[in-house]
Amino acid sequence: MASILETRGLTMQFGGVTAVDNVDFSLERHELRCLIGPNGAGKSTFFKCLTGQLKPSAGHVFIENEETTGWDPHAIARLGIGIKTQVPSVMDGLSVRENIWLAAYRTHGRERARRFADDAIDRLSLGDIASATVGRLSHGERQRVELGIVISMEPWLILLDEPAAGMTGEEVARMAELIGELNAEAAIVVVEHDMQFIRSIAKTVTVFNQGRILAQDDVDTIMTDPRVRDVYLGKKV
Numbered sequence: 001m002a003s004i005l006e007t008r009g010l011t012m013q014f015g016g017v018t019a020v021d022n023v024d025f026s027l028e029r030h031e032l033r034c035l036i037g038p039n040g041a042g043k044s045t046f047f048k049c050l051t052g053q054l055k056p057s058a059g060h061v062f063i064e065n066e067e068t069t070g071w072d073p074h075a076i077a078r079l080g081i082g083i084k085t086q087v088p089s090v091m092d093g094l095s096v097r098e099n100i101w102l103a104a105y106r107t108h109g110r111e112r113a114r115r116f117a118d119d120a121i122d123r124l125s126l127g128d129i130a131s132a133t134v135g136r137l138s139h140g141e142r143q144r145v146e147l148g149i150v151i152s153m154e155p156w157l158i159l160l161d162e163p164a165a166g167m168t169g170e171e172v173a174r175m176a177e178l179i180g181e182l183n184a185e186a187a188i189v190v191v192e193h194d195m196q197f198i199r200s201i202a203k204t205v206t207v208f209n210q211g212r213i214l215a216q217d218d219v220d221t222i223m224t225d226p227r228v229r230d231v232y233l234g235k236k237v
């Protein structure tokens, strides 16, 4: 199967630190891939090189065979890629509906924005708080609004950096469910720390360590891989 997202020799250096070290990565259409690894392994830096938040020091990124190395995040999003970074992109002074409508408007135009926004609000069960000002919401609710913004654009590829961070157990479970639903229509890459969350959503897992891919396999194999346990320094995986 042809890959829709690929890196070749991707490298990112910060001064003397090689955060991402010559990484070859490949994602197929409709895949759901989780990226894990201990603190400082290079996951976020790798993610940022994919999304255009960082320009890699060396190597290449290809999206559907088009080289996107060094493109800025807007240009990458315009390819139909939904990106949720660790930095919130919601506008606190606007309501949930306004935030999502605005994102849908930018992608689909005025005529169709309302339908896409309504659909995203529905799918994320945001109806009860659709009129609430985003700045007043809980952290978990804001994360859901961010995902609403992403899905209102109808992406075919979704890149999520720590979507479950700071959520309650119930919210994490709902987020896992949502990701499963979204994966019916889009390929998804998820960078995440929460192992329970990973277990509940993952199919194939890529493990980073010291800027490189240490292991890549189905979730059960990864969770019992002694090399993976080792790099987590005895932490229960």
Ligand SMILES: Nc1ncnc2c1ncn2[C@@H]1O[C@H](COP(=O)(O)OP(=O)(O)OP(=O)(O)O)[C@@H](O)[C@H]1O
Pocket: 014, 017, 018, 019, 037, 038, 039, 040, 041, 042, 043, 044, 045, 046, 208
């Ligand atoms: N902007 C930066 N400037 C300098 N060094 C950086 C920068 N961003 C990351 N690093 C370094 O690059 C390495 C990889 O960091 P990165 O944040 O990508 O790891 P991570 O796997 O995402 O870790 P975490 O799980 O803690 O978020 C670390 O040594 C980090 O200190």
